Amino acid sequence: MSGGVDSSVAAYILKEQGYNVIGLFMKNWQDDSESCSAEADYADVAKVCNTLDIPYYTVNFSKEYYEKVFEYFLLQYKKGRTPNPDVLCNREIKFGPFLEHALKLGADYIATGHYAGVEERKGLFYLKKAKDNNKDQTYFLNQLTQTQLSKVMFPLENIEKSQVREIAKKLKLSTAEKKDSTGICFIGERPFKEFLKKYIPAKTGKILTLDKKEIGTHDGVMYYTIGQRKGLNIGGVSGTSGRWFVIDKDVENNVLYVRQNEGEELFSKSLVAEGFNFIPKVPEKIEFECTGRFRYREPDKKINVKINSNKVYVEFENLERAVTLGQYAVLYDRVYCLGGGEIIAKA
Structure with a gap:
């Protein structure tokens, strides 16, 4: 139970199907002065579980998250890459320590609000796309093992997101109108540059065109991704017109390469x-x-x-x-x- 509408409705569906459902809330990031979203999410979990009349518990995997997900996340940014923490979080936390904890509580399976499906054939477990193609989350689940897939259920496999909202509204769940989370997995939404600066010191450098002409400065190559065009602050360069795009990042020399308009280099x-x-x-x-x-x-x-x-x-x-x-x-x-x-x- 994340405190969102998807896991709330997933719990309801399972209970309606006759399962003995237990709500389990994970706290994977220590709150700081900027974000107390975990407290608000847990309050929603409590409200939903009380409405559905199911027991609920909380577990803290902050240490595991930091060591197995966040440290790798930082390492990748230092290398100039753009990591995907949601993929790692699923493999290392949600379907790792979380699954183990649930089994110790006596659970036979874990269930989440992911839009995906599992199919068993001849002892092998297949990961399937969800009916709602716009919400399908199999991309984030690509690292799951056979053992993990054998112990998971995805109640939202055949349900559209709009239907999930309708169910939550009919049940008068506190999460019915809650917006979907779009921030870093378990860290939440916050000014990304300011957050990253706490862990990787900002280092300004040159912004160069592909023919090595200097047209500006950047805050640190780790803050930019290939194909990015917003936030470069190089509009209005003398004698030029058109949008600028990030083409490459030279981490060793701290140089950001850009070009105007989309070219073959992109x-x-x-x-x-x-x-x-x-x-x-x-x-x-x-x-x-x-x-x-x-x-x-x-x-x-x-x-x-x-x-x-x-x-x-x-x-x-x-x-x-x-x-x-x-x-x-x-x-x-x-x-x-x-x-x-x-x-x-x-x-």
Whole structure:
């Protein structure tokens, strides 16, 4: 129970189906002077559980979150990459210590408000896309193992987000109108630059065009992502017109490279991903065609895949815009998620 509308309705659905439901709230970030959202979320959990008449508990995995997710998050930013903490949080916390704690309480399964599904066939567990394609969250679940998938239920698999809101309103749940969280996993929404500066000292540097002309300064290359056009503060450069885009980041020399308008430098024909987790198992063929996503909420793209040990090489059928190191390449076969790995190179 996160304190949001999705997990609230997921709990209701399970109870209606006859399950003995227990609410479990996780606190994974120590509150500071900027954010007390965990307290407000827990208050909503209490209200919802009281309305649904189910017991609820709270657990604190702040130490595990910091060591297994946040430290890696910072390391990636220091390297100039743009990490995806939600993927790590699912693998290392929600379906790690959280699952273990639930089992110790006597639970047979954990259930979450993710928009996804699980299907078992011949002892193997498949991760499936949700009915609501706009909310499908299999991208964030690409690192889940067979053991983890065997112990999870996704009650919202076949429900549209609009239906979830309607159910919550009919039940008069306190979370019915609560907006979806869009901040860093378990840290919440806050001014990102100011938050990151607490952990990685800001280091100003040059903004250069691709022909090495200096046109401005940046606050630190870690604050920018490939393809970004907002927040560069270089509009109105003498003798130029058109929007500027981030094309590359030179971490070693602390240089941000930009160009005007979208050019070929912003597009890639292939990528390399490592740390690949295959669902339900490693494919028998080392080369095959399928579809893939390279960021959340984008349509599946046709790709050719080659597997070499723990690295996966992906060639795009069409050029792909703003492939970003640190994000995940996630493979699909129709409605099934085949797994994913972290993007470490592009060409």
